[in-house]
Amino acid sequence: MMLEVKNVSVEVSGRLILQGVDMHIRKGEVVVLFGPNGSGKSTLLKTIMGFEGYKVISGEILLGETRIDGLPVEERVKLGLGLMYQHPPQVRGVKLAQIAGRLSGNAGLIKEMSERLSLSSHLSRDINMGFSGGEMKRSELFQLILQDPGLLLLDEPESGVDLENISVMGKVLDGYLKEEGKSALIITHTGYILDYINARKGCVMIDGKMWCVGRPKEIFENIRERGYDKCMGCDDRAQSAR
């Protein structure tokens, strides 16, 4: 088992956001997370990553054998977690190239990836300063590939990206995930990314609770046709934990 989230409840600014969430990701598995706006998807990723202010009030999170809730963010990174932000901040004064150089000693890879993701001219710019929405997402994926984590947490990787670039990103991501043993948890609204990656498991989060688990494309079709209300009527809830 790569990642195990066991009965985790999370408070943010004194408000209970996640309630008894269970989920797991096996080594080599790609899991897709659906859910309406504000249901707590990003909160789950930030909690797994260990962001300040995301307080685990019950339950535990395991990465492999190691219990990680309570560890500082950078320790979790060392253990193989990597996050692609939904809304990354601008970091004035820090160049994309500086971070790229710290993430990977492989200049050839940096060059190749920056070219594939059309970021060559962004390397000399401050991170995310004046980047378009799509450029930010590409820069996030770029950094993540260089970081080379075992488990990728992708928060809406394709939101705000044009179709052509979704295809570029999808292929880069798929290539990476095909490497041996890489796992991922991917949040998607549009579902576009499903066309590029091989994901066998999907789950739905509503109001801070995990609802059903199934095949991602089927779940996505259902949501598209009937909305999330149907999910809530689904009697699968009990099963979702396992």
Place this chain on the structure above:
Amino acid sequence: MIEHNRQDNLEGRDRDTIVSTGMDFSEKERSGSFLQQDSGLMFARSLSDGLEIMEIKEALEKDPEAAGYFGANFRSTGRDFDRETEGGYFIRVKRGHTIEFPVQACLFLKQQGFRQKVHNLIVVEEGAKAYIITGCSASHSASEGMHMGISEFFVHNGAYLNFTMIHSWQESVSVKPVSIASVGEEAVFISNYVCLKPVRDITMYPTALLHGRKARTSFNSIILSHPGSLQDVGSRVALQAEETQAEIISRAVSLGGKVVARGHIKAAARNVKGHLECRGLILPEQGSIYAIPEMETDYRDVDLSHEAAIGRINKDEIEYLRCRGLSPREAQSLIVRGFMDVGVLGLPDKLKAEIEELENSTLKAGL
């Protein structure tokens, strides 16, 4: 290369301090050098055609033109100045000459309790171009010292001057530079100020008068403020002719000290442009930064603006870098270094790299 017998009077530690203000004793990539200790001249010489560099006293004695410059910027602004000065440099770049390598000058405070008072004149004649890097610093032995420096700049029509001042004082020294620049038609005056070491207090408010059409100036300062230091640093520009432009940029990082970042741009002619930008970071809880950007105009057809942002480092930025595997300390240091970017100083690559190096070594020790 400055002869060893000239350097012999300098103790190793003093030498290091002087080097930390940008002095390169090898003079390999310098066009001229000047060094004064307390009130005594150590050396002055030009290595380049079209560049004169000497002690002010000598210039005033032998050159009536130099004497004409002395105090001229004060007279033209109706301000008074302290006449009881001893020493200082006279630097003149002759008409049409481009001085390739930077000119270096340093005023060094050595004796305990010494009150150093200098008057400098910098003249860049029509169409000439030069980079000057000047250091002011104090020996470890110079506690309770004081430095008062008057500088007058004359940047004539079509000339270009990039003047970078690096201060490297110590905890018990007080510093009060006074400077006025007059900038002629289509001339460019860039004035950079870098202060990374502790000091007791610094008060300075250099002024530039842009009296020629299309004159341009920028004042850039990079300040690191240590606990116990008070740095009250600003610049003032009067846009007196049409189509003149000014930019005042300051970056201050408080490690616990107090910084007052002032800036004042006055539009006294039509079609002028001015911009003030002040950014400040406070690292520990007890630091303080006071940003005072001021603008005024007597005309409607002007373009004046300012932006200021002060406070702590955004914690989201730290968290972001931690997500890329950096420790909070590494993240902070990376952001602070980027914040104090010497790229704003408009320096040639070599000089930029030198100042970056000074900054890196100071920050490594300071953060």
